[in-house]
Amino acid sequence: MSDYDVIVIGAGIGGLCAGALLAHQGRKVLVLEQAPRVGGCCSTYEWNGYKIDIGASIIEFPQVINWAFERMGTTFQKEVDLIAVDPTFTARLHDGTEITFPIDLDKTKEEIRKLAPEDVRGWEKYSQEMDGFLKAALDGFFVTPARSLWDVCKLFAKTPTLLKYGSLFFGSYEGVLRKYLKNEKLLEALSFHSFYCGLPPALLPGHFSMIPYAEHGGIYYARGGMIGIPLGLQKCGERKGMEVRLNATVEKVIVENRTARAVKLSDGTVISAKIIVSNINSKKLYTEMIDQSNISRLARAGYKSYRYSMATPMIYLCLDYAPPLKDHHTLMTVPMQKMNDYWFDHYEKGEFPAEQFGILSWTTRSDPSLAPPGHHIIAVTLAPGPYRLKGTTWDNEKETIMQNVIRFLESRYLPGLRDHIVHADFSTPVDFEKRLLSPEGAIYALRQDLTNAMMFRPSAKSKQIRGLYLVGASTHPGGGVPTVTASGMIAADLIGKYES
Amino acid sequence: MKAVMIIAVILCCLFVLYATFPKSRKQFLKNLLSQAKDLIPRYFT
Numbered sequence: 068m069s070d071y072d073v074i075v076i077g078a079g080i081g082g083l084c085a086g087a088l089l090a091h092q093g094r095k096v097l098v099l100e101q102a103p104r105v106g107g108c109c110s111t112y113e114w115n116g117y118k119i120d121i122g123a124s125i126i127e128f129p130q131v132i133n134w135a136f137e138r139m140g141t142t143f144q145k146e147v148d149l150i151a152v153d154p155t156f157t158a159r160l161h162d163g164t165e166i167t168f169p170i171d172l173d174k175t176k177e178e179i180r181k182l183a184p185e186d187v188r189g190w191e192k193y194s195q196e197m198d199g200f201l202k203a204a205l206d207g208f209f210v211t212p213a214r215s216l217w218d219v220c221k222l223f224a225k226t227p228t229l230l231k232y233g234s235l236f237f238g239s240y241e242g243v244l245r246k247y248l249k250n251e252k253l254l255e256a257l258s259f260h261s262f263y264c265g266l267p268p269a270l271l272p273g274h275f276s277m278i279p280y281a282e283h284g285g286i287y288y289a290r291g292g293m294i295g296i297p298l299g300l301q302k303c304g305e306r307k308g309m310e311v312r313l314n315a316t317v318e319k320v321i322v323e324n325r326t327a328r329a330v331k332l333s334d335g336t337v338i339s340a341k342i343i344v345s346n347i348n349s350k351k352l353y354t355e356m357i358d359q360s361n362i363s364r365l366a367r368a369g370y371k372s373y374r375y376s377m378a379t380p381m382i383y384l385c386l387d388y389a390p391p392l393k394d395h396h397t398l399m400t401v402p403m404q405k406m407n408d409y410w411f412d413h414y415e416k417g418e419f420p421a422e423q424f425g426i427l428s429w430t431t432r433s434d435p436s437l438a439p440p441g442h443h444i445i446a447v448t449l450a451p452g453p454y455r456l457k458g459t460t461w462d463n464e465k466e467t468i469m470q471n472v473i474r475f476l477e478s479r480y481l482p483g484l485r486d487h488i489v490h491a492d493f494s495t496p497v498d499f500e501k502r503l504l505s506p507e508g509a510i511y512a513l514r515q516d517l518t519n520a521m522m523f524r525p526s527a528k529s530k531q532i533r534g535l536y537l538v539g540a541s542t543h544p545g546g547g548v549p550t551v552t553a554s555g556m557i558a559a560d561l562i563g564k565y566e567s
Numbered sequence: 568m569k570a571v572m573i574i575a576v577i578l579c580c581l582f583v584l585y586a587t588f589p590k591s592r593k594q595f596l597k598n599l600l601s602q603a604k605d606l607i608p609r610y611f612t
Contacts, residue, residue, distance in 0.1 A: 215610075238595070239591060239592065239595040241591050241595075242591070242592060242595070268591070269590075269591035269592075269594045269595055270594060270595055270598050349612075353612070363611065365607070365608050365611045366608065366611040366612050367608075368605075368608040369605065369608030369609040369610070369611055369612040370612055372602075372605035372608055372609060373609070373612075404591075407591055407594070411594070516598060516599065516602070517599060518599055518602035518603070518605065518606060518609070519602075519609070522610060523606055523609040523610060523612075524609075524612075525612045526612065530611055530612060531611075531612075
């Protein structure tokens with residue numbers, strides 16, 4: 068007799084989504100979270116009256132998240148107070164030029180006309196192509212398991228229009244954008260989006276080039292901080308008896324005869340369940356938390372071969388003034404080629420220069436209640452940070468790097484910044500690893516290139532261990548708030564099908 | 568012998584084609600090819 072029907076390890080979005088859906092299937096669910104709060108990378112912590120987002124700063128594809136809530140007889144909007152963010156972003160290019168992308172596509176076209184009149188037609192063609200692709204992808208790709216070649220064939224058979232966009236999968240993000248757009252400044256403005264999926268424009272598969280277009284379907288911020296989204300899922304699960312235990316670190320998954328039986332916590336407690344759902348990085352799960360004798364040699368080689376995704380160093384700034392920015396998101400960009408060069412010449416060599424590119428997320432622009440009256444918060448998402456710094460460590464360099472980056476931000480984007488900082492905190496890749504137990508601080512868990520996608524990404528229903536299911540960024544469909552929500556739906560569906 | 572010749576010609580053509588690719592496309596292909604050996608074990612995960 069097991070203590071629970073289901074134990075979910077990790078209260079990230081994927082874990083909470085799966086847990087809540089399984090509770091709605093009538094199962095007795097326990098969610099164990101090592102942190103003092105839920106949400107993983109989509110969470111918020113408090114410092115002296117400031118509510119600071121840890122990672123995610125907006126959500127795209129709200130319809131995907133809504134599907135999860137609809138399955139529980141409610142809606143995303145009902146459970147989470149969402150604030151529409153418009154424009155999607157303003158890009159401040161390396162030469163000081165600014166371009167804004169309003170949600171409205173016609174208004175965006177007018178903005179493009181001002182910067183790159185020669186690309187208006189190209190933008191229209193790009194929008195048309197991405198609109199078609201997105202509809203097909205949302206229909207089939209997001210909530211369909213892709214565990215085997217057969218699954219992938221079924222996916223394409225179910226949504227044959229996806230075949231029309233097959234070439235997108237075999238080119239790069241950069242290649243697709245360059246097919247439609249010629250103006251280097253416009254390309255620069257749209258380049259950083261590739262890091263939303265963890266790779267530079269030259270390496271990211273082309274189908275992700277729909278992201279800048281997808282933002283025009285609406286982007287949202289959760290009032291009170293991004294933790295509102297996981298809390299909404301938690302609330303739905305708790306209505307059906309789901310239990311969430313914080314500060315509970317799982318050390319091992321106990322497997323007998325290739326069947327998951329229980330989990331062992333760091334305090335020695337053993338809790339048994341019929342099904343284990345893991346929301347932790349699957350490479351860590353299979354290589355460190357499960358007795359290797361339960362895993363075939365070939366699969367062991369597979370798990371070891373995965374490369375962790377990039378880490379994203381973040382600086383959180385609490386300010387006593389309104390920063391001289393326009394929008395919720397300001398992208399600090401460099402030319403597309405420089406973003407690629409940064410990856411190969413700095414990131415892969417363990418260097419982290421102070422002259423940065425990234426995103427300034429001015430969250431109090433959308434929700435002033437996050438900070439005391441008149442005060443503001445900016446979360447600065449920097450360029451990918453190497454986990455291992457060449458010749459030194461993050462702990463040694465943390466303060467120096469933060470001060471250098473703040474000086475750079477002041478000189479380029481936020482004049483007078485240093486006189487208005489009430490509090491500054493820097494989350495390095497090592498801090499992300501410590502806080503979220505995410506190996507190497509990898510925010511998308513595993514790299515998201517084609518060779519780590521679909522049937523080549525660890526399967527939602529374990530191919531090695533019976534009764535073990537995966538959710539989160541390290542299984543299909545990958546990293547990002549809507550995608551990990553989809554992984555929760557996929558796992559719940561598979562459990563409903565195979566574990567009745 | 569004929570088969571070897573055909574393969575050699577195909578390889579030459581592919582090499583010439585690769586040489587004409589822009590730097591970013593070469594990086595994209597190189598990245599995929601470097602992981603090709605991992606596809607079989609990854610399929611079993």
